Amino acid sequence: MLKNYYNNQILPELEGKEVIVAGWVHNIRDLGGKKFLILRDATGIGQVVVDKDSPAFKVANELTQESVVRIKGKVKADKRAPRGAEIHAEDIEILSLAKVPLPLDVSGKVKADIDTRLRERVLDLRRPEMTAVVKIQSVVLRTFRETLYNEGFVEIFTPKIIAAATEGGAQLFPVIYFGKEAFLAQSPQLYKELMAGVVEKVFEIGPAWRAEESDTPYHLAEFISMDVEMAFADYNDVMNLIEKLIYNITQRVSEDCKEELKLLNYTPPTVKLPIKRIPYKEAIEILQSKGLNIKFGDDIGTPELRILNEVIKEELYFITDWPTMARPFYTKVKDNEPEVSESFDLIYKWLEIASGSTRNHRREILEEALKKRGLRPESFEFFLRWFDYGMPPHAGFGMGFARLMVMLTGIQNVKEIVLFPRDKKRLTP
Amino acid sequence: MLKNYYNNQILPELEGKEVIVAGWVHNIRDLGGKKFLILRDATGIGQVVVDKDSPAFKVANELTQESVVRIKGKVKADKRAPRGAEIHAEDIEILSLAKVPLPLDVSGKVKADIDTRLRERVLDLRRPEMTAVVKIQSVVLRTFRETLYNEGFVEIFTPKIIAAATEGGAQLFPVIYFGKEAFLAQSPQLYKELMAGVVEKVFEIGPAWRAEESDTPYHLAEFISMDVEMAFADYNDVMNLIEKLIYNITQRVSEDCKEELKLLNYTPPTVKLPIKRIPYKEAIEILQSKGLNIKFGDDIGTPELRILNEVIKEELYFITDWPTMARPFYTKVKDNEPEVSESFDLIYKWLEIASGSTRNHRREILEEALKKRGLRPESFEFFLRWFDYGMPPHAGFGMGFARLMVMLTGIQNVKEIVLFPRDKKRLTP
Numbered sequence: 001m002l003k004n005y006y007n008n009q010i011l012p013e014l015e016g017k018e019v020i021v022a023g024w025v026h027n028i029r030d031l032g033g034k035k036f037l038i039l040r041d042a043t044g045i046g047q048v049v050v051d052k053d054s055p056a057f058k059v060a061n062e063l064t065q066e067s068v069v070r071i072k073g074k075v076k077a078d079k080r081a082p083r084g085a086e087i088h089a090e091d092i093e094i095l096s097l098a099k100v101p102l103p104l105d106v107s108g109k110v111k112a113d114i115d116t117r118l119r120e121r122v123l124d125l126r127r128p129e130m131t132a133v134v135k136i137q138s139v140v141l142r143t144f145r146e147t148l149y150n151e152g153f154v155e156i157f158t159p160k161i162i163a164a165a166t167e168g169g170a171q172l173f174p175v176i177y178f179g180k181e182a183f184l185a186q187s188p189q190l191y192k193e194l195m196a197g198v199v200e201k202v203f204e205i206g207p208a209w210r211a212e213e214s215d216t217p218y219h220l221a222e223f224i225s226m227d228v229e230m231a232f233a234d235y236n237d238v239m240n241l242i243e244k245l246i247y248n249i250t251q252r253v254s255e256d257c258k259e260e261l262k263l264l265n266y267t268p269p270t271v272k273l274p275i276k277r278i279p280y281k282e283a284i285e286i287l288q289s290k291g292l293n294i295k296f297g298d299d300i301g302t303p304e305l306r307i308l309n310e311v312i313k314e315e316l317y318f319i320t321d322w323p324t325m326a327r328p329f330y331t332k333v334k335d336n337e338p339e340v341s342e343s344f345d346l347i348y349k350w351l352e353i354a355s356g357s358t359r360n361h362r363r364e365i366l367e368e369a370l371k372k373r374g375l376r377p378e379s380f381e382f383f384l385r386w387f388d389y390g391m392p393p394h395a396g397f398g399m400g401f402a403r404l405m406v407m408l409t410g411i412q413n414v415k416e417i418v419l420f421p422r423d424k425k426r427l428t429p
Numbered sequence: 430m431l432k433n434y435y436n437n438q439i440l441p442e443l444e445g446k447e448v449i450v451a452g453w454v455h456n457i458r459d460l461g462g463k464k465f466l467i468l469r470d471a472t473g474i475g476q477v478v479v480d481k482d483s484p485a486f487k488v489a490n491e492l493t494q495e496s497v498v499r500i501k502g503k504v505k506a507d508k509r510a511p512r513g514a515e516i517h518a519e520d521i522e523i524l525s526l527a528k529v530p531l532p533l534d535v536s537g538k539v540k541a542d543i544d545t546r547l548r549e550r551v552l553d554l555r556r557p558e559m560t561a562v563v564k565i566q567s568v569v570l571r572t573f574r575e576t577l578y579n580e581g582f583v584e585i586f587t588p589k590i591i592a593a594a595t596e597g598g599a600q601l602f603p604v605i606y607f608g609k610e611a612f613l614a615q616s617p618q619l620y621k622e623l624m625a626g627v628v629e630k631v632f633e634i635g636p637a638w639r640a641e642e643s644d645t646p647y648h649l650a651e652f653i654s655m656d657v658e659m660a661f662a663d664y665n666d667v668m669n670l671i672e673k674l675i676y677n678i679t680q681r682v683s684e685d686c687k688e689e690l691k692l693l694n695y696t697p698p699t700v701k702l703p704i705k706r707i708p709y710k711e712a713i714e715i716l717q718s719k720g721l722n723i724k725f726g727d728d729i730g731t732p733e734l735r736i737l738n739e740v741i742k743e744e745l746y747f748i749t750d751w752p753t754m755a756r757p758f759y760t761k762v763k764d765n766e767p768e769v770s771e772s773f774d775l776i777y778k779w780l781e782i783a784s785g786s787t788r789n790h791r792r793e794i795l796e797e798a799l800k801k802r803g804l805r806p807e808s809f810e811f812f813l814r815w816f817d818y819g820m821p822p823h824a825g826f827g828m829g830f831a832r833l834m835v836m837l838t839g840i841q842n843v844k845e846i847v848l849f850p851r852d853k854k855r856l857t858p
Contacts (some may be wrong), residue, residue: 001661001662001666002661002662002663002822003661006581022661022821023821024819024821025819041629042581042583042628042629042630042660066818066819067819068819068820068821068822070661095790095821095822096790096791096816096819096820096821096822098817098818098819099817099818102818103818122623122626122627122815122818123818125624125627125628126626126627131627131628134583134585134624134627134628135583135628137583137584137585138578138583138584138585141584142574142578142584145571145574149567149571152435152471154471154563154564154566154567155566155567155570155571156563156566156567156848157636157653157830157847157848158848158849159651159848159849159851160589160636160651161602161613161638161650161651161851161856162856163856163857173590173604173605173606174604174605175602175603175604175605175613176602176603176604176605177602177650177856178640178650178853180856182856184590184604191848191849194551194858195554195563195848197551197555198551198554198555198560198563199471199554199560199563199564200470200471201471206635206636207586207589207635207636209590211607221590221606221607222588222589222590224586231471232430232431232432232451232499233430233431234431237430361524361525362525382857382858386551387525388527388528389495389527389528389531389532389551389552390453390454390495390496390497390525390527391497391525392451392452392453392497392524392525393431393497393524393525401586418586419585419586419587419588419620419624420587420588420620422588422590424607427590427591427592427606427609427611428592428811429623429811
């Protein structure tokens with residue numbers, strides 16, 4: 001390794017010790033004949049002092065912002081330095097000299113618009129706020145999986161190139177597959193259901209695609225879907241599991257990402273369990289009482305959710321028991337109330353974060369549900385045929401990773417969260 | 430939940446306790462007026478006894494293999510039962526009655542060929558040997574990630590729909606992206622390099638695609654790639670990291686998957702550290718000494734690796750320092766030996782499991798390397814431009830998840846390992 005210490009390890013206890021650090025030149029200042037070099041690495045900011053009589057002084061003169069350097073020096077305790085210690089440079093090696101001017105200011109003094117930020121994305125991601133988002137994402141993924149492993153779930157990977165649509169044909173990206181037409185999966189839905197019919201409890205975190213024509217802050221053409229499916233369970237079991245996941249994730253982020261949240265100037269919501277469950281019909285009544293012209297069967301979109309959120313005053317809530325025909329064909333209807341389904345959405349303020357349901361596990365009901373939606377059972381035979389050979393009752397959910405990150409970072413546009421977002425106008429970088 | 434116990438929890442200690450289990454009818458036998466029902470669930474096999482005078486007896490008569498049932502009964506200790514205890518059924522509910530005959534025998538008495546198995550894949554995956562493979566995969570993924578988290582790595586997701594090829598144009602799947610032509614990523618190579626230029630240590634586990642025309646036991650059109658990239662490191666650091674990963678993974682699988690390995694009748698290799706590192710030139714000399722007509726610059730393919738493996742007698746070894754022109758443009762050449770690169774392959778017996786190198790971090794060298802390979806630097810501008818703005822020295826590797834699983838399960842065809850494999854002739858199930 002070209003370095004033996006990271007910035008966050010340079011502490012007063014190392015007083016007098018020779019260390020090698022490396023990273024990016026975040027800033028340089030001249031002060032009374034000395035140079036103060038702010039060195040950024042994966043762990044944060046560190047301070048390097050270059051004295052006039054040091055052989056490193058001449059090299060320091062050449063440095064530009066974002067150049068990559070390797071520095072040998074001695075640690076000195078100093079209360080004014082970031083962690084109470086700084087490095088007095090003895091040798092600076094320039095590993096990569098950055099061009100001037102930078103197309104985006106990484107030190108954050110000059111603000112850039114979103115289009116510039118996404119074009120100059122590598123520099124944008126180096127801004128400490130964005131690096132914080134990248135690190136929080138990793139903690140969220142880890143906690144999501146750990147919670148599921150502890151509940152006995154098995155991690156799977158399902159195919160992304162598929163022959164037929166999951167929920168009808170809309171918004172699919174065609175792939176030319178050895179001369180034949182195929183599609184990119186919109187969701188691992190049908191495959192995760194089949195796998196619940198094999199090992200009972202499964203999850204997958206992976207990409208999914210929707211050819212979204214509209215440009216909203218909450219939609220992407222390529223997104224990371226967090227998918228869970230469990231056999232011998234219904235939608236209440238699934239909501240109970242989501243509560244554990246959301247609780248563990250917010251706890252872990254709040255505890256392990258204190259510095260990152262400080263950089264973002266944000267506090268994630270405190271999750272109180274149980275999370276409120278509001279039946280769709282009740283939500284409609286609330287909206288009607290607020291003067292909205294809305295009736296059973298209508299969608300509850302973002303404008304309606306904003307109003308609902310004002311009334312119920314919960315940061316997180318489930319809307320349950322959606323109208324049957326508002327949900328995909330695999331959703332189970334309630335036994336004594338066929339116009340309503342065993343389904344839910346998890347809402348953060350007014351943003352849908354997850355969606356789930358009890359699934360149909362009987363072939364004849366699935367066929368009927370397909371026909372009711374104008375879909376041909378024959379097109380779904382690759383899925384339906386397994387229901388002849390022992391599919392258990394099952395339930396599950398899909399959660400949008402970037403939307404979950406909206407809740408955890410306060411960033412209001414998923415394109416800012418995803419490293420290299422893909423939408424109608426963006427295919428690079 | 431429809432069940433309150435799993436098969437592996439039915440132990441003699443529960444003697445007399447009423448339990449609810451659920452799962453698949455793996456087998457049914459009549460013995461002396463009693464029925465013995467072998468119930469399979471995610472945790473394994475359990476034994477249920479249905480006495481002639483039990484109200485469940487009539488229902489038991491209707492059962493077919495792979496039907497899904499829910500059983501209430503009392504636990505009785507019995508040394509002849511799988512875990513020393515069995516359930517005496519009081520009530521059997523059929524949740525899903527399976528058709529007769531099954532297109533594939535799940536209990537494993539009748540062997541099926543690979544084409545039948547992949548066509549009847551959901552039933553095939555329910556065979557206890559295959560369920561064992563699914564579970565081992567999950568343990569491998571978890572251990573791979575945990576090892577990297579503990580080393581300070583950050584998990585990332587990079588785009589899968591890309592504008593240009595990573596390593597030249599061959600074997601790409603075209604995607605129709607909002608009317609424009611784009612491609613499915615062959616590898617996250619260039620994006621993970623850029624991210625090492627942001628947060629230093631990154632990894633990604635996700636799908637990648639190659640339009641493989643040939644039908645071999647080790648190639649797939651869609652595969653899971655385990656990718657790692659680290660800044661301020663070279664290929665020796667990367668090989669050291671791979672040693673930790675492989676050691677931890679084989680240890681964890683051997684310890685936590687004892688039952689699964691027994692089902693597979695397989696013992697993974699014992700990893701002795703350090704893993705032997707053989708320079709390519711030395712490998713060529715060994716092959717020449719064995720009478721092969723091979724010279725510097727030639728590939729070392731499977732037939733050659735089989736011979737090499739016989740000589741060096743190591744289950745796992747690195748072949749290092751490959752000819753520069755045998756490696757992609759982003760590979761760094763050795764400082765004093767420009768015809769040789771700082772690169773390696775990790776070989777299990779005669780199968781390449783991982784491939785890595787120190788990368789070039791200077792723009793002018795990357796441009797030259799592209800030209801030498803007949804590629805146009807202009808086509809890689811989306812990647813090259815970031816090298817003007819502070820790219821650190823870095824190194825990394827890519828590992829094929831299914832190939833790693835070959836080493837850990839003894840299964841010799843990656844199509845048997847991947848849940849729903851994709852190749853030239855397979856797009857379903």
